[in-house]
Amino acid sequence: MTKAENEYKKGLWTEEEDKILLEYVRVHGRRHWNRISKVTCLERNGKSCRLRWMNYLCPNVKHGEFSEEEDDLIIRLHNLLGNRWSLIAGRVPGRTDNQVKNHWNTHLCKRLGITKQTRKHRVPSKSNRSDVKRTEAVPSSSTCGTLSPSSYQKGAEVQGQGSSLNGLEAQCEGGKHSDPSLLFYDQSFVLDSPHLMEFFDGFDLIM
DNA sequence: AATTGGGGCAACCGCCAGTCC
DNA sequence: GGGACTGGCGGTTGCCCCAAT
Numbered sequence: 001m002t003k004a005e006n007e008y009k010k011g012l013w014t015e016e017e018d019k020i021l022l023e024y025v026r027v028h029g030r031r032h033w034n035r036i037s038k039v040t041c042l043e044r045n046g047k048s049c050r051l052r053w054m055n056y057l058c059p060n061v062k063h064g065e066f067s068e069e070e071d072d073l074i075i076r077l078h079n080l081l082g083n084r085w086s087l088i089a090g091r092v093p094g095r096t097d098n099q100v101k102n103h104w105n106t107h108l109c110k111r112l113g114i115t116k117q118t119r120k121h122r123v124p125s126k127s128n129r130s131d132v133k134r135t136e137a138v139p140s141s142s143t144c145g146t147l148s149p150s151s152y153q154k155g156a157e158v159q160g161q162g163s164s165l166n167g168l169e170a171q172c173e174g175g176k177h178s179d180p181s182l183l184f185y186d187q188s189f190v191l192d193s194p195h196l197m198e199f200f201d202g203f204d205l206i207m
Numbered sequence: 208a209a210t211t212g213g214g215g216c217a218a219c220c221g222c223c224a225g226t227c228c
Numbered sequence: 229g230g231g232a233c234t235g236g237c238g239g240t241t242g243c244c245c246c247a248a249t
Contacts (some may be wrong), residue, residue: 009221010212010218010219011217011218011242011243012217012218012243012244013217013218031234031235032234033220033234033235034233034234034235046234046235047219047234047235047236048218048219050234050235050236051218051219052217054236055217055218056217068217083238083239084237084238084239085237086236086237086238095236097215097236097237098216098217098218098238101223101238101239102215102216102217103215106214106215106216107215150219
């Protein structure tokens with residue numbers, strides 16, 4: 001018997017709830033989040049518990065302001081990966097995908113002069129979401145990202161195995177940005193090459 | 208002092224993929 | 229094989245705080 005969604009509490013977490021969640025994780029580990037409301041008095045659904053743990057309670061999570069180094073790393077990673085926040089966060093020690101996403105949207109976009117393109121058109125829908133996962137590297141909101149020459153070059157080397165980044169500059173949207181160092185992605189730059197994925201895995205982004 | 212508007216961030220929502228039974 | 233369950237992801241929302249008026 002599962003609780004109806006509306007039986008679960010929503011909104012900000014209290015200290016008491018945090019304690020309960022921490023205790024659950026200490027005893028049961030980070031799994032079976034949906035069982036929490038059954039074995040504890042916590043009236044939160046599994047997803048909410050998982051999110052709270054991942055984004056706030058996990059001891060590995062770093063709180064506080066982002067350093068310049070982190071900013072730089074995120075910008076580089078975003079240039080390479082687009083809005084794949086979990087991948088980006090995986091390479092920024094102590095930061096979660098939610099933190100990175102928020103930081104990007106609230107600080108870095110402004111700093112880089114990127115106007116946030118709210119996409120009502122979510123990634124194409126069901127049919128080829130699995131494809132999307134890999135090919136989505138260049139979501140619309142990042143079509144105007146900056147790309148440092150060094151990272152561009154590294155990426156291009158790998159891409160050389162399959163498709164290439166040739167013509168990237170030509171795809172710039174009518175020269176919106178006058179800075180010649182700015183390059184643009186668009187949907188033609190895809191991450192569907194296994195080589196490229198390996199590249200990202202082994203890529204030392206701290207330059 | 209009270210109000211208001213914007214920024215920042217935590218949390219929710221909807222979707223998908225993998226796993227279990 | 230297929231339905232239910234669970235976890236993970238990215239986009240979006242809504243609340244809180246604070247500065248400006």
